[in-house]
Amino acid sequence: MTAPAPLLPLDRETRLALGLASPAFLILAALFILPLALLLAVSLQGAEGLSLAAYAKLLGTPHYLKIIWNSLSLALIVTGISLLIGYPASFAIARAKGHWRSLMLACLFLPLAASVIVKAFAWTILLRSTGIVNQTLLFLGIIDQPIRMIFTETALVVGAVNIFLPFMVLPIFSVVAQFDRRLSEAAATLGANPLQAFLKVILPVTMPGVIAGVALVFSLSVSAYVVPTLLIGERFPTLASTIAKSYLLTREEAFGAASGVVLLAIAVAVVMLSARFGREGRR
Amino acid sequence: MGGTLAGGTDLMDDVAPVPDPLPVHLVIRGLSKRFGQTRVLSDIALGMPKGELLTLLGPSGCGKTTLLRQIAGLAQPDTGSIVLDGRDITHLPPHRRSVGVVFQNYALFPHLNVAGNVAFGLKLQKKSRAEVEAAVKRTLALVHLDHLADRPIRALSGGQQQRVALARALAVEPSVLLFDEALSALDRKLREAMQGELRRLLREIGATAIFVTHDQEEALTMSDRVAVMHQGRIEQLADPKTLYDRPATAFALSFVGQSLQIRGKVTSSEAGYSTIATEIGQVLAPRAFLPGSEVIVATRPEHVRLCEGDNTLMGKVRAVTYQGPRSLVEIEAGTARILAELSGREVPPEPGRTVLFSWPASETLVYPAGEGA
Numbered sequence: 104m105t106a107p108a109p110l111l112p113l114d115r116e117t118r119l120a121l122g123l124a125s126p127a128f129l130i131l132a133a134l135f136i137l138p139l140a141l142l143l144a145v146s147l148q149g150a151e152g153l154s155l156a157a158y159a160k161l162l163g164t165p166h167y168l169k170i171i172w173n174s175l176s177l178a179l180i181v182t183g184i185s186l187l188i189g190y191p192a193s194f195a196i197a198r199a200k201g202h203w204r205s206l207m208l209a210c211l212f213l214p215l216a217a218s219v220i221v222k223a224f225a226w227t228i229l230l231r232s233t234g235i236v237n238q239t240l241l242f243l244g245i246i247d248q249p250i251r252m253i254f255t256e257t258a259l260v261v262g263a264v265n266i267f268l269p270f271m272v273l274p275i276f277s278v279v280a281q282f283d284r285r286l287s288e289a290a291a292t293l294g295a296n297p298l299q300a301f302l303k304v305i306l307p308v309t310m311p312g313v314i315a316g317v318a319l320v321f322s323l324s325v326s327a328y329v330v331p332t333l334l335i336g337e338r339f340p341t342l343a344s345t346i347a348k349s350y351l352l353t354r355e356e357a358f359g360a361a362s363g364v365v366l367l368a369i370a371v372a373v374v375m376l377s378a379r380f381g382r383e384g385r386r
Numbered sequence: 387m388g389g390t391l392a393g394g395t396d397l398m399d400d401v402a403p404v405p406d407p408l409p410v411h412l413v414i415r416g417l418s419k420r421f422g423q424t425r426v427l428s429d430i431a432l433g434m435p436k437g438e439l440l441t442l443l444g445p446s447g448c449g450k451t452t453l454l455r456q457i458a459g460l461a462q463p464d465t466g467s468i469v470l471d472g473r474d475i476t477h478l479p480p481h482r483r484s485v486g487v488v489f490q491n492y493a494l495f496p497h498l499n500v501a502g503n504v505a506f507g508l509k510l511q512k513k514s515r516a517e518v519e520a521a522v523k524r525t526l527a528l529v530h531l532d533h534l535a536d537r538p539i540r541a542l543s544g545g546q547q548q549r550v551a552l553a554r555a556l557a558v559e560p561s562v563l564l565f566d567e568a569l570s571a572l573d574r575k576l577r578e579a580m581q582g583e584l585r586r587l588l589r590e591i592g593a594t595a596i597f598v599t600h601d602q603e604e605a606l607t608m609s610d611r612v613a614v615m616h617q618g619r620i621e622q623l624a625d626p627k628t629l630y631d632r633p634a635t636a637f638a639l640s641f642v643g644q645s646l647q648i649r650g651k652v653t654s655s656e657a658g659y660s661t662i663a664t665e666i667g668q669v670l671a672p673r674a675f676l677p678g679s680e681v682i683v684a685t686r687p688e689h690v691r692l693c694e695g696d697n698t699l700m701g702k703v704r705a706v707t708y709q710g711p712r713s714l715v716e717i718e719a720g721t722a723r724i725l726a727e728l729s730g731r732e733v734p735p736e737p738g739r740t741v742l743f744s745w746p747a748s749e750t751l752v753y754p755a756g757e758g759a
Contacts, residue, residue, distance in 0.1 A: 285493035288460050291480035292487040293507030293558055300481075303506070307497045 139367075146360035157361035167345070174342040175369060178325035181263045182271075185320045188264070189271035190313065196272070197279040208276075211269050219266055223333040226262040227253055230334075259335040266330060267323050271316040278312030314381040318374040325370050342366045411436040411594050412457075412562055417466030419452060419618075426452045428618045430466065434562075434596075439588060441597040441605040443641070444615035450598045453615075454564050457596065458485045471561055486560030488568040492551035494539045500526070500550050501535040507558035525557040528587065545576045552584070556591070563588070563595040569604060581607050602642050606630065614638045636682050636753040644714075647684045648722040649755060652677050659747065666719040667699045670747035680755035685745045687714060690726035692735065695744030699724075703741055706734045717743055 113121070149156050161167045196207045214222060229236055232249035240246045252258050286308060290300035306313075324330075328343035342362050349359035410433050417430040427449045434440055442450040455461040457468060459480035467476045475483045495503050501522050508518045526532045529549040534542070542550065548568065555563055569577045569584075585608055588595050599605055605612045606626040613623045614637070622634035633639035636647070650664035652675040662669045662683055669683050692715070701719030713734045715726040726743055728734055735741050 283491075283493060285489050285491070286495060288458075288480070289487065289489060289493040289495070289554075290506070291460070292458055292483075292485060292560075293554065294481050294510045295506075296479075296481050299510060304495055304497075308495070310497075 142360050142363055145356055146364050148357045148360075154357075157355075157357040158365075160358060161361050161365060170340050170342060170345055171365065171369075173339055174325050174366065177259065177263065177327070177331065177339075177341065178321050178373075180260055181267060181324040182317055182321045184260065184264045185268050185271040186313065186317060189268055189275055189316060193272050193275040193279045193312070196276055197282070211272055214266075215269055219329050220333070222266050223262060223330050226258065226265070227333055230258050254335050254338060256335065256339065259331055259339065262334045263324055263327060263330050267320045267327075270319040270323060274315035274319065275309065275312040278309045282309060310381045314378050317377045321373050321377070322370040325373070326366055342369075409436055410434070411438070411471060413467075413469040414457070415467050415469075417453070417456065417463045417468065419449075419456070419461070419463050425618050427456075427463065430618075430620060432613065432620070432623070434594060436594055437589075437592050438611065439585065439593075439595050439597070439609045441599060441609040441612045442615055443599060443602060443605040443612050445600055445641070448615040449618040450615045451566060454487075454566055454596065454598045457562070458487050458564055459483045460487075484558075484561040486555035486558065486563045488548075488551045488555050488563070488565045490567040491571060492547045492568075494547055494550055494554070496539055499535070499539065500531060500537050500542070503539065503550055504553045504557050506554060511558065521557055525553045528556065528591075529553045544572055545580065548572060548580065556593075561594065563593050565595065565597040565599075567599055568597070570599065570601065577604075584608070606642070612642075614641060616641075630686075633751065636684075639684055639751055639753070644687055644725055645684045645751070646723045646725055647682045648724075650681055650683055652679045652681055660752065662752065664720075664722070666701065666722055667697075669697045669699075669750060671750035671752040672748050673752050675752070675754075682753045682755050684751045684753075685724075685749050686751075687725040687727035689745040689749040690717075690724060690743055691745065692726060692728070692732075692741055692743050694742055696747035697750065698742060698744040700740065700742055703735050703737050703739050705737055708734075717741065 146157055147153050147155070161171075192211075196204055196211070199207055228234055230252040231237070232251070232253075234252075236252065237246075237249040241249065282305070286304050287300045290304045291297075295303060326343050327341070328347060331339055331341050332344060342365065346359045346362045346366070349355040349362065412432070412434040414430055414432040417427055418425070419427040430449075430453060432440075442453060444450045452461060456463050459475065459478060463476065467474055469475065470483065470485070475485075495506065498506065504522045504525055505518050508521050513521070522535070523532060526535055529552055531546065531549050531553065534546065539547065539550070548571075551568070569580055572580060581604060597604070597608055606629075609626065611623060611625050612629050614621045614629065614633075616635075616637045622629060622638045624632075624634070629638065630643050633642060639645055640647070648664045648666065648669075650662040650669060652660045653663050653668075654661045654677055655674045658672060658674050660671050660673060660675045660681075662671055662681055664683065671681075671683055675681060699719055701717040701722075701724060703715060704718045704723070705716045707714040707716070711730045713728045713730070713732075715728060715734055717724045717726060724743065
């Protein structure tokens with residue numbers, strides 16, 4: 104007969120790791136998990152006891168489904184464009200030398216010091232009909248009349264990409280900066296052309312950075328409130344603006360909470376999917 | 387007109403038959419490279435028959451790694467040509483050269499396991515799945531790693547990683563294999579074991595290989611020929627025994643084996659022998675010089691005897707290093723230091739004693755002063 108296994112068969116190192124993680128865990132539990140539980144509870148509150156009415160309204164009405172799709176498509180487009188710009192940019196920064204590298208990093212990260220509201224307003228000023236973009240185009244004779252830029256989907260995407268791009272570049276850059284260039288040289292000496300070396304070595308090795316960047320930018324842009332509100336407004340309602348409206352204007356707390364839960368579920372699902380996809384890419 | 391003529395002569399030189407009876411496999415001609423004002427490679431010429439194991443030996447910064455990278459196509463020379471198997475590869479990108487490289491820190495793909503690393507090049511060759519699997523298995527067996535095929539790279543020891551790097555390069559059957567300080571990251575004991583094993587393995591499969599190292603022992607044990615490099619030039623290209631017994635330059639002497647050097651001036655020279663006056667006495671050397679020439683004389687420790695002979699000198703024992711099968715006696719004579727190697731059976735003299743020592747005139751190595759070193 105064998106001795107019963109202990110409930111938690113942990114070695115010294117694992118116990119130490121758990122010990123070191125516990126303060127962070129406690130803080131997260133108090134400030135994050137508890138409010139989430141409250142949110143869930145509120146979302147299930149009906150006129151008489153528990154009810155899924157809020158969810159039924161949100162997921163059963165074409166109007167609200169369109170809003171969910173708005174949030175989702177905005178996040179997908181912004182994440183995709185940020186990745187397309189941010190991935191090569193990370194390589195450019197990682198390969199740059201000395202002052203150039205510092206300068207590029209400063210250009211990327213200094214805007215983080217300004218509030219998102221300031222940046223979104225800056226875009227409204229740039230893009231309005233009397234803004235510098237329209238004025239320049241008029242002056243150059245490229246257009247005869249100011250074109251409508253602000254309050255369009257394009258303005259929204261441009262502004263959002265600009266604001267969220269650093270969150271894509273930072274994690275990718277940190278991985279790319281550590282990328283050993285001899286790995287691509289090794290691939291080349293084994294017969295890989297530059298494209299094959301990129302697809303089979305560089306991309307999979309830098310994938311953890313890509314996953315982190317995608318997860319960050321997606322969760323930021325799917326829940327963005329200030330940027331869509333200022334750059335496109337009522338024309339393009341999102342889940343975030345719906346939550347704000349139901350809490351601040353219509354006082355439908357259950358509906359607002361349910362929208363929050365759905366938003367969170369979407370973000371978590373996409374982050375988990377991308378992590379899983381990335382892991383499989385490494386096989 | 388003159389240009390045409392000169393071009394014609396060049397062409398004649400190029401197609402002249404190679405006198406070497408062995409088929410020449412890799413031919414490097416006039417390879418030069420500058421980085422700014424620094425000449426990292428000057429007019430390198432090298433020919434290797436198939437199956438040869440050659441070492442580029444030299445201190446860091448001598449150009450050996452630069453030369454290796456140019457053969458692999460990872461760097462471009464300013465002038466010169468590299469011909470492999472009759473094909474000019476000077477300007478081909480690395481993936482079209484059939485040159486394998488085992489890198490210093492192995493550069494294994496961290497996202498693939500052992501088998502994945504070895505299969506990398508094979509998959510690019512558009513082989514069938516079965517062929518790839520068979521080749522991976524065969525190559526891993528060759529380096530005795532068949533039991534670790536499914537391990538991730540980070541779970542391997544340094545020696546095992548080294549073998550994976552070797553297997554990965556071998557699997558695609560390159561025309562020539564390059565080793566960039568490939569053994570230097572291993573500890574001494576493992577390195578020595580790997581040296582023997584690697585040499586046997588490369589011989590067995592008939593590989594042509596170039597090693598880059600700053601480790602003279604590795605160079606002497608691993609290779610058929612050694613190219614000693616210094617300041618971007620090949621100072622001497624010879625088999626290990628010639629290199630050790632008859633270093634061509636004072637630099638080759640100082641870089642290979644142990645020896646101590648004494649400055650002197652030639653007083654007379656006849657019948658191919660020179661008499662050289664040094665601060666510790668007269669030395670006879672088997673090489674003619676103009677009387678009055680400044681020279682450096684040296685000899686290998688194993689030729690120095692603690693008795694009278696051709697070149698008998700006197701000195702004081704400074705230190706004795708016991709090394710098991712032998713002891714090294716360091717003798718101080720004037721400002722010079724001479725090493726004598728005694729076999730384990732001989733009783734070394736006490737430090738501080740004054741001794742007579744000598745070596746055969748035929749074993750005196752002599753070089754013009756101010757050269758190399």
